[in-house]
Structure formats: structure tokens, C-alpha cells
Amino acid sequence: MRNTQKKRADTVVVLDFETTGLSPNQGSRAIEIGAVLIEQGKVTDRFQQLMNPGFRINQFIENYTGITNQMLRKAPPCAEVMEQFADFIGDHNLVAHNASFDRRFLDAELDSIHREYTGSFACSMLVARRIYQNAPNHRLGNLVKYKNIPTDGVFHRALADSEMTSKLWLTMLDDIEDRYQISPISFSLMQQLSRKSKGSVHSFLNRTNK
Numbered sequence: 001m002r003n004t005q006k007k008r009a010d011t012v013v014v015l016d017f018e019t020t021g022l023s024p025n026q027g028s029r030a031i032e033i034g035a036v037l038i039e040q041g042k043v044t045d046r047f048q049q050l051m052n053p054g055f056r057i058n059q060f061i062e063n064y065t066g067i068t069n070q071m072l073r074k075a076p077p078c079a080e081v082m083e084q085f086a087d088f089i090g091d092h093n094l095v096a097h098n099a100s101f102d103r104r105f106l107d108a109e110l111d112s113i114h115r116e117y118t119g120s121f122a123c124s125m126l127v128a129r130r131i132y133q134n135a136p137n138h139r140l141g142n143l144v145k146y147k148n149i150p151t152d153g154v155f156h157r158a159l160a161d162s163e164m165t166s167k168l169w170l171t172m173l174d175d176i177e178d179r180y181q182i183s184p185i186s187f188s189l190m191q192q193l194s195r196k197s198k199g200s201v202h203s204f205l206n207r208t209n210k
Contacts, residue, residue, distance in 0.1 A: 009185040010041040010173055013092045013119070016161040017105045018065045020057050024108035029053035030078060031067055033085055034158030036166040037092070041173075043166065047088045048159040050075035066157060079113050086115040093187045097140045097165045099123035122187065124169050126194035130201045131172055140164055147171050180205040 015035040021028030031053055037045040050067065052075045062068050075081075096102035099121050110116055128138050135146045140161060144151050149167045152160070173190075177183050182205065189208060196204050 007186050007188070008040065009122075009187045009190045010170065011039050011092070012095045012122075012169070012187065013037050013089050014095045014124075014162050014166040014169060015102060015106070016096060016158045016165065017102050018067060018158050019105055020053055020055075020061055022101075024105055028105075029055075030082075030105050030109050031057060031061075031072060031075075032065070032158040033081060034160070034162040035085070035088060036159075036162050037088070038166055038170070041170060045088070046159065046163075047085060049081045049084070051078045051081040052076065053078060078109055082109045082113055082115065086110060086113075086117065089117050089119065091118045093119040094121045095124055095165065095169055096121070097124045097161070097168070099125070120187065120191065122190050123194055124165050124172070127172055127190055128168065130193055130196055130198060131175060133198055133201075140168070143168055176205065180209045182209045 013035050015033065017030045018032040019028050019030050030051060032050050033047065035047040036043055037047075050071060052072050054077065056069050057067070057072065094103075094106075094117070100123070103121050106117070125138050125140075128135065128143055132138070132143065132146065136142055141164075143149075144164050144167070147168065149164070149171060151164060173185050176185060182189070193201065193204065
């Protein structure tokens with residue numbers, strides 16, 4: 001990727017994992033990865049694959065995700081899928097909703113196959129908390145409703161959630177550009193924004209456009 005393109009917030013891989021539990025440190029594994037590649041504001045590629053964690057998942061996870069043990073028995077192992085996904089990521093920057101969760105699983109699964117990535121992470125949930133302070137809450141589904149983003153109503157499957165996160169991310173970029181006349185918006189600005197106090201967001205973005 002050209003260095004100038006890598007700096008843009010509208011050129012990223014938006015990803016989402018479905019997993020067997022909350023933390024790889026407790027033995028949880030990924031069971032599905034979904035991702036959308038956005039280049040200069042346009043979706044140019046997608047990645048979706050179930051993966052077999054090597055053990056049965058519990059009924060709660062089956063009900064929550066709609067992913068069954070029967071589906072996973074036919075899926076390739078995590079190592080095989082993550083090799084393909086590492087190639088898909090390339091050197092792009094990464095976005096996820098509640099990114100600390102997805103980053104833990106990405107790091108753990110790639111570490112197990114001795115692969116790594118060179119891009120940086122940004123969290124769409126943390127950014128949304130700063131720029132949509134009047135939203136009822138900042139869960140992905142509720143933000144999609146709050147911003148009237150078209151959806152087929154499917155959540156808790158990896159590709160569907162990454163598709164919705166990508167639409168939310170682009171909506172946030174559009175809203176920042178429209179209000180503060182910042183274009184193009186850099187990826188580092190979005191990372192900085194996610195760490196600002198809510199009260200300082202307006203002055204921070206006003207200073208940025210000067």
C-alpha cells in the first residue's frame with residue numbers, strides 16, 4: 001500500500017470475530033472471522049470464514065451466534081483460516097467495534113501460527129462515544145438505528161457485523177468531514193479522537209481543521 005493511502009481513515013480493514021468465549025487467555029478460540037476492505041471510502045473486498053476451534057462450543061454460543069457445532073465440524077481449522085486472513089489484512093490499518101476484544105483474538109490466533117500484522121487499530125465504538133454523545137448507547141445495533149443506516153437486521157455473525165461497522169465508520173467520517181471540513185481524515189486523527197475526553201472533542205476537531 002502506498003504510504004499516503006495507509007494514512008487515510010477511509011482505507012482500512014474492518015473486522016469482527018465470533019468466538020467461543022470472552023478471552024483467549026481463558027482458552028477461548030475464534031470460530032468465525034468476517035472482514036471488509038475499504039479503500040478510499042469504497043468497499044473493494046470481503047473475507048468470511050468459519051473455523052473449527054478443535055472442541056465443541058456450548059449451547060449459549062450456538063444460540064447467540066447461530067453457529068452450530070455441526071457447521072464447525074465441516075469448517076477448516078483456525079490455523080488454516082488465519083493464514084488466509086493474515087494475507088487479506090496485508091499492511092492495512094484495522095477497525096473493529098469494541099476493538100480491544102477483537103484485537104485480543106487476532107493477536108492470539110496469529111501468534112499461534114507465527115504471523116503478525118503491521119497496521120494499527122482504531123475502535124469505532126470509542127469514536128462513536130465522542131461524536132454521537134446523545135446516542136442512547138453505543139452498541140453497534142443501536143448506533144446503526146440511531147444513524148438510520150440500512151441493515152438487513154442480522155447481527156452476531158462476523159461478516160454482517162463487519163459490514164455494519166464499516167457503514168458506521170464511513171458515516172462517522174462523513175459527519176466529521178461535514179461538520180469540521182477536514183478532508184481527507186487521517187487514521188491517526190481517528191485514533192487520537194477515540195482517546196479524547198467528551199468535553200474536548202469539539203475544540204480538538206476545530207483545531208485540526210485549521
